[in-house]
Amino acid sequence: MQALSLSPPLLTSPPRSLRRKSSNTFRAPRMDRHARISSQFAPLLHRDLALELASLMESRLGSDLLPSSVPDNVRSFQNQSGTSFGSLDIRYGAPGSSVDFLLESWLHCKVPTGAIDITTLLVYQNDSTDAPHFNLEFIQAGPTSLVLLLDLIPRRDLSFCPDYIDTFYQGTNVDKPRQDLEKLPQVVPYRSPSLYIRSIWSPTAILVSINCGEGGATKMEEIIKGTVASAAKEVLGIWLERCFGTGTGTEMGEEEREYMIRRDRVVKSKSIEIDLSANLPRLFDPDLANRVIAEIQKACASHTWCVMSSAQLDTRLLFHITLAATRRKYY
Amino acid sequence: MQALSLSPPLLTSPPRSLRRKSSNTFRAPRMDRHARISSQFAPLLHRDLALELASLMESRLGSDLLPSSVPDNVRSFQNQSGTSFGSLDIRYGAPGSSVDFLLESWLHCKVPTGAIDITTLLVYQNDSTDAPHFNLEFIQAGPTSLVLLLDLIPRRDLSFCPDYIDTFYQGTNVDKPRQDLEKLPQVVPYRSPSLYIRSIWSPTAILVSINCGEGGATKMEEIIKGTVASAAKEVLGIWLERCFGTGTGTEMGEEEREYMIRRDRVVKSKSIEIDLSANLPRLFDPDLANRVIAEIQKACASHTWCVMSSAQLDTRLLFHITLAATRRKYY
Numbered sequence: 001m002q003a004l005s006l007s008p009p010l011l012t013s014p015p016r017s018l019r020r021k022s023s024n025t026f027r028a029p030r031m032d033r034h035a036r037i038s039s040q041f042a043p044l045l046h047r048d049l050a051l052e053l054a055s056l057m058e059s060r061l062g063s064d065l066l067p068s069s070v071p072d073n074v075r076s077f078q079n080q081s082g083t084s085f086g087s088l089d090i091r092y093g094a095p096g097s098s099v100d101f102l103l104e105s106w107l108h109c110k111v112p113t114g115a116i117d118i119t120t121l122l123v124y125q126n127d128s129t130d131a132p133h134f135n136l137e138f139i140q141a142g143p144t145s146l147v148l149l150l151d152l153i154p155r156r157d158l159s160f161c162p163d164y165i166d167t168f169y170q171g172t173n174v175d176k177p178r179q180d181l182e183k184l185p186q187v188v189p190y191r192s193p194s195l196y197i198r199s200i201w202s203p204t205a206i207l208v209s210i211n212c213g214e215g216g217a218t219k220m221e222e223i224i225k226g227t228v229a230s231a232a233k234e235v236l237g238i239w240l241e242r243c244f245g246t247g248t249g250t251e252m253g254e255e256e257r258e259y260m261i262r263r264d265r266v267v268k269s270k271s272i273e274i275d276l277s278a279n280l281p282r283l284f285d286p287d288l289a290n291r292v293i294a295e296i297q298k299a300c301a302s303h304t305w306c307v308m309s310s311a312q313l314d315t316r317l318l319f320h321i322t323l324a325a326t327r328r329k330y331y
Numbered sequence: 332m333q334a335l336s337l338s339p340p341l342l343t344s345p346p347r348s349l350r351r352k353s354s355n356t357f358r359a360p361r362m363d364r365h366a367r368i369s370s371q372f373a374p375l376l377h378r379d380l381a382l383e384l385a386s387l388m389e390s391r392l393g394s395d396l397l398p399s400s401v402p403d404n405v406r407s408f409q410n411q412s413g414t415s416f417g418s419l420d421i422r423y424g425a426p427g428s429s430v431d432f433l434l435e436s437w438l439h440c441k442v443p444t445g446a447i448d449i450t451t452l453l454v455y456q457n458d459s460t461d462a463p464h465f466n467l468e469f470i471q472a473g474p475t476s477l478v479l480l481l482d483l484i485p486r487r488d489l490s491f492c493p494d495y496i497d498t499f500y501q502g503t504n505v506d507k508p509r510q511d512l513e514k515l516p517q518v519v520p521y522r523s524p525s526l527y528i529r530s531i532w533s534p535t536a537i538l539v540s541i542n543c544g545e546g547g548a549t550k551m552e553e554i555i556k557g558t559v560a561s562a563a564k565e566v567l568g569i570w571l572e573r574c575f576g577t578g579t580g581t582e583m584g585e586e587e588r589e590y591m592i593r594r595d596r597v598v599k600s601k602s603i604e605i606d607l608s609a610n611l612p613r614l615f616d617p618d619l620a621n622r623v624i625a626e627i628q629k630a631c632a633s634h635t636w637c638v639m640s641s642a643q644l645d646t647r648l649l650f651h652i653t654l655a656a657t658r659r660k661y662y
Contacts, residue, residue, distance in 0.1 A: 154490075157594065159488075159531050159594060165527055169526050195534045195535065196493050203527075263490060263491045266490065266493065
């Protein structure tokens with residue numbers, strides 16, 4: 001399959017803030033990933049696009065990333081019958097970086113109606129910045145049906161923080177790729193069945209289902225190579241240029257930072273609980289699913305936390321729980 | 332025009348929590364509103380529905396509402412040429428009620444392409460509860476085009492408060508009317524051009540544009556009388572049953588309450604700034620628009636506030652500002 005040509009305006013030259021870092025860049029194992037994923041999975045256009053984006057992101061993040069943290073049997077796994085397989089990788093941020101972790105997940109699962117391919121690329125940032133996380137997910141159930149979830153996930157309560165919207169969403173014009181995509185007649189909004197998941201997105205999130213109908217495989221390829229690739233590259237470009245790095249966030253007081261840290265943890269924990277913990281055991285053998293989930297939970301609990309009702313918690317109590325949790329893990 | 336028949340299951344008998352109040356109910360001036368609006372505006376199906384919902388709401392809220400707070404030249408106004416006219420009414424909550432204020436607005440405006448009719452029905456609650464506000468807005472630009480914005484506006488940061496979602500949105504099944512409406516082929520999602528406005532809604536908000544195309548006036552009437560009326564009645568029923576009243580909210584600590592109060596103020600102030608303050612002067616003479624806006628600002632500033640960047644504010648500083656603001660109005 002022909003490689004996608006990825007050269008959006010924002011990605012052609014490294015942004016100023018990143019050039020500084022590239023002098024001591026740790027070279028990401030791009031060929032390793034390409035080779036590994038290509039040998040494990042059949043060719044698929046959305047996967048080629050995700051591979052290129054992952055490599056691009058990794059090479060830009062450079063020395064901000066530590067080497068892979070997962071064991072070999074999580075980086076590559078399959079069920080007993082060999083009909084479903086996957087790869088999960090997690091790379092934590094290096095000391096001093098704004099990256100909490102980069103997670104990439106590649107899945108191919110046999111289901112009663114055929115097969116489903118799910119590709120996820122996430123970068124969570126830590127509390128050195130309040131700038132958004134990056135989220136890209138493709139869910140493809142056949143050659144004519146694709147769900148795309150692409151967003152800069154906000155880390156503030158947007159109804160309370162109009163300035164945050166101005167900085168990261170209005171000022172970056174990140175709504176434009178969403179508008180372009182939603183103009184296509186094959187595109188309809190995608191709504192998660194989980195009301196919680198619907199609540200984590202930004203007002204410019206691209207949450208769409210693309211359906212090209214019977215015989216529409218060629219049209220789907222055209223859309224992925226065209227509008228989808230442009231949108232993904234543009235949003236990633238904006239994230240790399242305007243959100244990545246400790247210098248990109250807005251100023252925060254200590255209590256605001258505490259609130260954001262707790263909020264991040266709820267978002268990460270709930271997302272995993274709803275998305276992966278519920279679905280992976282249905283797609284893979286339980287032991288295998290648990291092994292993979294454990295690695296993701298480790299990343300999300302790297303500051304250790306237990307999810308409980310925020311309504312039950314007083315702010316000062318929360319602060320003490322946070323301190324206590326640094327010594328006693330009860331996530 | 333025939334009155335709409337409004338008898339959804341949730342509205343046929345008063346909910347238990349409300350029966351107590353009906354013994355000393357202050358009877359709302361239903362006929363007064365009907366007569367006033369009917370004499371001022373040409374018949375319009377969405378307006379008939381809103382009239383019935385407003386009367387229903389007012390009669391249920393009963394003694395929770397004080398009499399109208401606006402002067403006669405705001406309750407009924409028109410521009411100099413007599414081509415655009417409107418009516419605004421605001422009734423504050425009585426002492427001890429959870430109602431902050433009920434706002435209803437009826438507008439008919441001549442525009443270059445014809446006319447636009449905008450009908451709004453809002454109930455904001457005060458800090459005795461954290462249960463959602465109620466929002467209904469119709470924007471009709473001709474007999475075949477209608478925008479509907481219908482929601483229980485959340486008062487917590489939903490990404491941080493999964494329990495709040497469970498209580499008011501999952502547990503009430505309020506997503507069902509949205510699903511029903513979005514199944515219609517004439518319905519497409521409506522997105523506010525303002526990213527801030529997009530951020531205030533719940534994950535079950537009905538934000539749709541209904542377009543019946545040329546010659547589709549009869550179809551539009553059918554949709555308004557059918558699915559739209561059902562959805563509006565169901566959401567209002569859920570609000571009256573599960574959100575209205577001081578006993579319906581979740582438990583809050585003092586700092587959580589402070590945060591909610593400040594959040595509410597930003598939502599109210601920004602909504603007005605973006606919606607009414609920007610648009611009314613374009614639809615009416617400036618003096619008239621300012622008079623109407625002043626009444627709405629009074630309602631929204633009833634706890635006095637100035638909107639500033641939350642990112643610039645430390646929580647403790649905010650608390651002192653709140654105290655000071657009770658004496659010095661600088662909204």
